[in-house]
Amino acid sequence: MASDSSFLFSGIRFDRKKFGADIARFQKKESDTDSVKIWSVAEDESAKMREAVEEKTTSTKKRKRKGNSSETVEGFNVFRNSASGVQSSGEVQADEESIELNKMNKKEKNRQLERDAIFRKQHNIHVSGYNVPSPLQSFDELKSGYNCPSYLLRNLKELGFKLPTPIQRQAISVLLDGRECFACAPTGSGKTLAFVCPMLMKLKDPERGGIRAVILCHTRELSAQIFRECKKLAKRTKFRIKLMTKNLLRNADFSKFPCDILISTPLRLRLAIKKKKIDLSRVDYLVLDESDKLFEPELFKQIDSVLKACSNPSIIRSLFSATLPDFVEDRARELMHDAVRVIVGRKNMASETIKQKLVFTGSEEGKLLAIRQSFTESLNPPVLVFLQSKERAKELYGELAFDNIRVDVIHSDLSQQERENAVDNFRAGKTWVLIATDVVARGMDFKGVNCVINYDFPDSASAYVHRIGRSGRAGRTGEAITFYTEDDIPFLRNVANLMAASGCEVQSWLMELQKKKWKKHRPKRDSISTKPETA
Numbered sequence: 112m113a114s115d116s117s118f119l120f121s122g123i124r125f126d127r128k129k130f131g132a133d134i135a136r137f138q139k140k141e142s143d144t145d146s147v148k149i150w151s152v153a154e155d156e157s158a159k160m161r162e163a164v165e166e167k168t169t170s171t172k173k174r175k176r177k178g179n180s181s182e183t184v185e186g187f188n189v190f191r192n193s194a195s196g197v198q199s200s201g202e203v204q205a206d207e208e209s210i211e212l213n214k215m216n217k218k219e220k221n222r223q224l225e226r227d228a229i230f231r232k233q234h235n236i237h238v239s240g241y242n243v244p245s246p247l248q249s250f251d252e253l254k255s256g257y258n259c260p261s262y263l264l265r266n267l268k269e270l271g272f273k274l275p276t277p278i279q280r281q282a283i284s285v286l287l288d289g290r291e292c293f294a295c296a297p298t299g300s301g302k303t304l305a306f307v308c309p310m311l312m313k314l315k316d317p318e319r320g321g322i323r324a325v326i327l328c329h330t331r332e333l334s335a336q337i338f339r340e341c342k343k344l345a346k347r348t349k350f351r352i353k354l355m356t357k358n359l360l361r362n363a364d365f366s367k368f369p370c371d372i373l374i375s376t377p378l379r380l381r382l383a384i385k386k387k388k389i390d391l392s393r394v395d396y397l398v399l400d401e402s403d404k405l406f407e408p409e410l411f412k413q414i415d416s417v418l419k420a421c422s423n424p425s426i427i428r429s430l431f432s433a434t435l436p437d438f439v440e441d442r443a444r445e446l447m448h449d450a451v452r453v454i455v456g457r458k459n460m461a462s463e464t465i466k467q468k469l470v471f472t473g474s475e476e477g478k479l480l481a482i483r484q485s486f487t488e489s490l491n492p493p494v495l496v497f498l499q500s501k502e503r504a505k506e507l508y509g510e511l512a513f514d515n516i517r518v519d520v521i522h523s524d525l526s527q528q529e530r531e532n533a534v535d536n537f538r539a540g541k542t543w544v545l546i547a548t549d550v551v552a553r554g555m556d557f558k559g560v561n562c563v564i565n566y567d568f569p570d571s572a573s574a575y576v577h578r579i580g581r582s583g584r585a586g587r588t589g590e591a592i593t594f595y596t597e598d599d600i601p602f603l604r605n606v607a608n609l610m611a612a613s614g615c616e617v618q619s620w621l622m623e624l625q626k627k628k629w630k631k632h633r634p635k636r637d638s639i640s641t642k643p644e645t646a
């Protein structure tokens with residue numbers, strides 16, 4: 112087409128100024144298609160692609176050295192030395208130079224897009240959104256590309272973090288670029304650092320005059336953990352990082368509240384807004400960790416009042432979780448401006464480093480026998496055991512407490528202090544087996560948990576993913592055993608699917624079972640207790 116039509120234009124000057132907008136439009140389209148094409152490149156082609164990029168660069172250079180007498184605009188051949196025209200030769204040259212510069216910039220941009228695409232493929236990062244910033248190659252790039260303060264690099268080094276994890280590579284650059292973000296990455300893949308690090312960098316220095324950043328998460332245990340992680344990363348600074356405790360809520364004067372980063376559960380922050388008139392209008396950064404949990408109906412009302420109180424129009428919000436159901440994505444899109452979606456691996460998938468197993472126990476009695484047998488044969492602490500209710504957790508504790516193993520229990524009936532002690536003792540290795548409800552199923556980073564036992568079948572796919580994700584963290588291996596009885600068989604296929612998707616071997620009959628919509632499966636189960644009932 113270009114060569115066919117070129118004769119039509121011979122001797123006619125193409126007014127680039129006049130058609131500048133159209134040229135730019137065309138150029139943008141071209142790069143858009145390039146980036147779409149990039150996504151269809153298979154992983155094993157990445158090396159080939161790198162070669163192609165290099166070859167393309169050299170051939171472009173060669174072409175430039177040769178010096179073309181004509182160039183192509185919108186598919187038409189336009190002659191450089193056209194005879195007629197109103198522009199002076201100086202103006203023509205300036206125009207051409209600026210177009211050439213534009214082209215070079217565009218080419219460099221395309222090359223960068225290609226490099227980013229290859230890198231993302233290698234790290235299993237999937238992004239969508241307009242103009243997504245390049246993922247980080249290393250933590251050093253925080254210094255060279257984003258002027259990271261040296262205290263932070265030093266703290267990262269001291270924590271032993273040599274390379275960013277995939278979610279950190281992408282989410283940090285997105286947030287540093289001032290973009291909103293919703294992200295899904297496997298359990299134990301370092302999401303906390305992915306939002307705390309850019310937050311500290313963006314806040315730059317401590318400031319007086321109100322709360323500047325808020326991190327929300329669904330339990331007190333998790334907020335205490337995030338608080339500790341923030342403190343570690345902010346070591347050597349004077350940032351005022353506060354945890355919204357019961358005491359703080361009761362006693363603080365929020366009209367004079369020196370705080371750069373506030374970490375809270377939604378309920379406590381909502382109370383502070385309503386009763387203590389805490390001012391969130393200056394908040395620049397808001398993180399919703401375990402965002403899918405926070406968007407569930409029972410917590411959404413509390414979240415909503417926080418979202419409304421954070422009224423700064425230039426606020427940057429981000430959502431993180433290992434599970435991202437469609438309804439949360441929809442909410443995120445409604446809520447956020449020009450957000451980037453970052454998914455590491457596949458959405459809602461269990462960590463690939465966990466060996467998963469299903470065990471049929473027949474009855475409730477069978478479960479107790481199975482757990483006792485497993486502990487006598489091969490107790491490899493620390494072990495976390497999940498049950499569907501606090502009553503059942505207490506019952507199992509009552510059974511195992513006298514079995515000569517160091518066992519403890521955690522559930523919502525305990526006092527704050529008792530809950531903290533249970534977590535601390537488990538972390539310190541004083542407790543070998545921690546019996547728990549879903550109160551510690553999400554977000555809790557108990558390093559080195561060797562085995563998770565789902566004594567009671569989880570009530571949803573996300574509960575399964577988060578529970579077993581307490582082991583196999585930060586690249587370590589782990590094990591997950593799920594007991595099932597007749598009552599759970601309708602939902603077995605769902606777990607089998609999750610197991611297969613994360614690379615575990617699954618018996619073929621399991622995959623032939625019917626799939627059933629998994630909606631809060633908490634059947635009434637027989638009592639665990641073997642003690643005679645007191646009248």
Ligand SMILES: Nc1ncnc2c1ncn2[C@@H]1O[C@H](COP(=O)(O)OP(=O)(O)OP(=O)(O)O)[C@@H](O)[C@H]1O
Binds near residue numbers: 296
């Ligand atoms: N770059 C890194 N290199 C090595 N370890 C890291 C790195 N970043 C974080 N970690 C460690 O990985 C572990 C898990 O991190 P984190 O608790 O943030 O995971 P998560 O993705 O939030 O998990 P979950 O979905 O269960 O909440 C922590 O012990 C943390 O110290």
